[in-house]
Amino acid sequence: MHFETADIVLAFGMLIIGFLYWNLIRIDSLGLGVTLFAAVLWGAASVYFRISGIKQTRAGLLASGVFLLSAVNFVLFDITLIKGLNFIFISLAFVFWVLVTAGKRLEEKISLYAISDMFYQLLVIPFTNFSGCFSGIRQVFAKSKRGKGVLSGILGILIFLPVLVMVITLLSSADAAFEGIIDHIRFSVSENLFEYLFQIILGLPVACYLYGMLYGNRYQRNTGNVTLESVNKNLDFFRFAPGVTVYSAMTALNLIYLVFFLAQASYLFSAFEGSLPQTMTYAEYARRGFFELCAVSAINLAVIAGAHLIAKRDRVKVLRGETIALCIFTIALLATAMSKMGMYISYYGLTQLRVYTSWFMVLLLAFFIIILLRQFKSFQGTQAALVSFLILFMVLCYGNIDGLIAKYNIERYQAGTLESVDLESMSYLSDAAVPELYRLYQETEDEGFKKDIKAAILGNLYEEHSGSVAAVSFRDFNLQSYQADAIRNTLTEAGAN
Incomplete structure (x- = not known):
């Protein structure tokens, strides 16, 4: 592995950032510490890329904006569930920013190929370059025999520190005199020292992971030999099902949905009239509709994705027609369920579950509308879906629910x-x-x-x-x-x- 001065400085910096990951981020609160850590990490990575000659593109600036906007949310709002979801989101957003900034995407536009890109950024590049952080640090100490010894000693202590702590704890429990010595040492040493040492140890794999991602992207080291052609070739392997088999199954499913809508028309669409079926409360009516929605929507998404993945491309128009029918059925059910939820809220008010349910239904509606429109006109459907999700997710984060x-x-x-x-x-x-x-x-x-x-x-x-x-x-x-x-x-x- 080749290391320049910037790489070595980054290696030492990542040790600090790994420590800060555990020191600043408190999973039970997710407050200002997350914002500070995100700013430090983004700043360090930005400087490293700039020194390396990797300039921010327009797409990189947009990704940075989304990442930083997500980071600011932690210092403003106090909703546990949303902060937890946002923490997952900001972690993925940083990886995507690295991907875009380093210019390692299979396609410049946002498409389904981004799934392959993110897989390599999350798992392949960081772990195949995992040892890079220590290799860079070792170059500083490897210039002399004494330096090698110091480095080996530090690593030995850090690696075996958990074992030492365990042995000391057991010996303290076994002997009162030894316990007194340990208590005296603890009294003489800062009470936070052991916590800091523990955070340093836990921060080592974090440092190696982040360094491996940045270093690997800079030098294109172990980034894989993935190309559009290789991905398409792998996708062709999955297209084994004859078209008639897939289309017959989708036709049968669409007929079932048609019969279902005809049989349940008065029940499903009573929400548009503001009426309630007999023997049902508003709560039962809305909840039952929502769980029906989730099941049907999940099935329809899986069927559409599976059909487009495994069906041979011999009769594309038939596949398009079946997809249109599934989308229309799902959109109709979504509109009905949203009307039910509106009726429920008008009688009982808002709760977290009702707001999150409504948000999820709007998100599903946006996805299915995009899929439906994509069958009639060629446009960047994946990008439209991603933008829709980003807008709705930021509304959720900044909506003060x-x-x-x-x-x-x-x-x-x-x-x-x-x-x-x-x-x-x-x-x-x-x-x-x-x-x-x-x-x-x-x-x-x-x-x-x-x-x-x-x-x-x-x-x-x-x-x-x-x-x-x-x-x-x-x-x-x-x-x-x-x-x-x-x-x-x-x-x-x-x-x-």
Whole structure:
């Protein structure tokens, strides 16, 4: 392996970044620490590519914008599920940015070939260049015999440190005198030292993985010999099914859906009229419709993907017609299910599940509309689907979902269109809901209701934190929690006075 000065500096820098990955990112909170780590990682990679002569393209700048926009979300909002999804998204977004910036895509445009590109970026390139980080560092120490010894000693200590800790723990449990010596050492050493050492050890594979990705892309080392021709040849291997077999199966499936729609027309489309089938509640009606939607949509997506993958291209128009029929059936069911959900929300208000369900239905609707249009006109369907997902995902991340839920339900309650405010369910929302609950607290004159609202705002604060706000580090900070803590402190101080 060949190493220039920039490669060696990056190797040492990645050791620090590997440590920061575990030090800054707290999985249970995912706050400011994620934003800081993302900025450091992106900055280091950008400088490395720039020094290496790899310039940012327009596509690279767009990918950077998406990555950084995703990173900022962690410091602003406090919705656990969305932050968890966003953490997965930002990890993939960084890999995609490296792919685009390094110019290693099979096609310059966004297409299904990106699946192959991402596979190599995620698994092949980083792991086939996994030893590059230590190889670069070794070049600094390999200039002298003493340097080699120092490096070997450091690596030995780091590798066997977990074993040493385990042995020390067992010996401390076995002998009181030895335990006293260890306790004295712990008292003399910073209490965070052992945590830092543990984070350094865990950061080593992270450093090697990230370095392998960047180094491999710079030098095109172990990037594979994948070409459009080789991928297409592999795809041709899967096209083994005679067209008549696939088309017959799809026709049978479409006929089943047609019979289903005709038999269930009054039930499925009653939501458009605002009516409810007998013996069913609004909750049962909407939920049943949603799970039907999920099953049918998943089946249809799998059938469409499978048919286009395995069918021989002898009668393309027939395949296109079957795909159109499946898309129309699915879009009709999606529209019906969305009407059901609208009816459900109009009677019972918003919850997290209802919002996420509605978002998922809109996403599916966008996908099937794109697939349908793609059968009539040639355009970059994969790019359209990706853009649709990015827009909807950013709406989900920046839509302040919990705050929206609280505001919607409270405003409808105050307007008299919602029977009550479910404070119990609102108490399980994130800190995004606290400002809206506090506004209701200030505007309500019913003392009993005010007491319940206050309990919902404080949540389990007194049980978990013994009457005080838990101390958190800067890694856990986000703006919504900061604002919510200020409101809680105000309520606590007012209660004390």
